[in-house]
Amino acid sequence: MKRLLFAALAVFSFVSINAQEDDSVASETTFGLKGGYTSLTLKVSAEGNSASDNVGGFYIGAFAEFNASEKFMIQPEVVFASYSEDGESSGVLMVPVLGKYMANEDFGILFGPQFDYLTNEEDSEGLKRFGIGLALGASVDVSDEVYIDARYTFGISNRIDGDLEGLEGFDITARFNYLQIGIGYRL
Template sequence: MNKLLLFVLIVFLSLFVANAQDSRYGIRVGANLSSISSDDIEEDAEDARIGVAVGFFAEYYVTNHISIQPELQFSSQGNKAEDLRVNYIQLPVIFKYNFNQVINLQLGPQAGLKIWEWEDNGLREANFNTINFAAVGGLGFNITDNFYIDARYEYGINNLYEQEGIQREFKGNLTNIQLSIGYRL
């Protein structure tokens, strides 16, 4: 199922890119405020984690008002408690609606590949899933033709915890607020 979804996404992206009028590339750097939403986490471990996000993007303009922006980024997420920290390489595909030259609305899916988690989970039996899917929404503001800032909210849509080999079921999902600045080359 995941392979079919990925294939459909790649075909869909290819069609947009083939019809794109103009394209720009760049880098973005930002700060995350993330937390794991779960009833299985003790109250003293619920504090949000402040992390970093850094990556590259390509923006393809389909029309004057619509663009698609696939990205590849590193993102540190999880909770403040060390055993609830996790880092991802993420692939968001952001669809933008540009209201004017300054403001845009951003929506899209995101797939994340876990590249690190705290090794010693202490008393927690659960590990994080290798793949995390999320829905992303946000607003962007163009400062100049090259610089922009954006604010995004990410909501994990699959169970964050791996269920194999554990005695009880853990459930939870990631939520993340991200503020970033970008530079278009």
């Protein structure tokens, strides 16, 4: 977990330094807070068959927007998501590093990698705690300070940690996909 937080800090620092060095671009940097609804879907595939299950929850976090040009910015985030079902809850720390293409003054297209980490050790039995996904989405500015965004993250990494007891020799994969719909506030 320390490595994930260090990586997030390094990305924020690197992008901030690069944005400050380029005076020819509108190097405005904005920070803010965000939160909303999230859904986690676990998709398991084995020998040509697949099944999935999802659980809902909420997320809160912080973001930065670093202008790279008039139409493009980098938007790293650090987000904590909590999922709850049948009285049991799980936490996931997410660090997306998104490119944001502004199609017009108020509408942006989001894309980029998302790193996630299962925070509860007991929830990760048989699963890898660290995962990588590809996020795609959109954002709409409601005002200069407030925006609404929605994104879907496709899990890329297989989350199965080794052979599962009793299922050795089977080709089993598990991926986490995330849906997020929320609101952000620029400080």
